[in-house]
Amino acid sequence: MTQSAQPTSVWLTKKTFDRLSAELEDLRGPRRHEVIERISAARDEGDLKENGGYHAAKDEQGKIEASIRQLEEMLETADTDAAADDGVVTPGKLVTYRFAGDDEDAKFLMGAREIEDDYEDQDLEVFSPQSPLGAALIGASKGETVQFEAPNGRTQRIEIVDAVPFTD
Structure with missing residues (x-):
């Protein structure tokens, strides 16, 4: 069975x-x-x-x-519970990151893609834990550099600058 x-x-x-x-x-x-x-x-x-x-x-x-x-x-x-404020990338976190060799930070929210519709005015990008980027970063901590394969087949290195609980 x-x-x-x-x-x-x-x-x-x-x-x-x-x-x-x-x-x-x-x-x-x-x-x-x-x-x-x-x-x-x-x-x-x-x-x-x-x-x-x-x-x-x-x-x-x-x-x-x-x-x-x-x-x-x-x-x-x-x-819908608030994520822990521990610097670890988990669902419910606003993640600040940068590509290796780049000095420009970017942000995204780790959660369900349906969230984006409610925050269009904030230009909030959302990645699910199942997305290539989300799967690579989940569980990583502030200051870590993580490698992942982008949808285009290239290997990317990303540094996690911060991971804080998302607040409306």
Whole structure:
């Protein structure tokens, strides 16, 4: 008997958690109900083989149900707790880094990509722990230099300048 893998937690800001929760409720309620009504109305028109409105509504229903499942899983495994202020790169940290040989610092937030939508006005870049950069830096500490393979196949060396808990 094979055990199913436990879903890994995903770090979200409270603002993003609240937005995604509201989006889930909208999908479960008004959006789902609207599509069901459109499917019912299209069925009442008769022949479903030639009914474009019916097929479009059924496609939309499938997309809504997939979005509901995805949001439910994300929110069930979400972590919104503040990260420890220990200088170690973990989800929930604002990471300041620089490429080796460069003297210009850059920053990103380690967390779920969905966070970016809530901070567009701040031009906040977000990397997940599963991204090449995030996976390479996770667990590294302030002052360390880490090597990783960039998506273009090149090996990059990055120095961690700082890793502090993200605050809104």
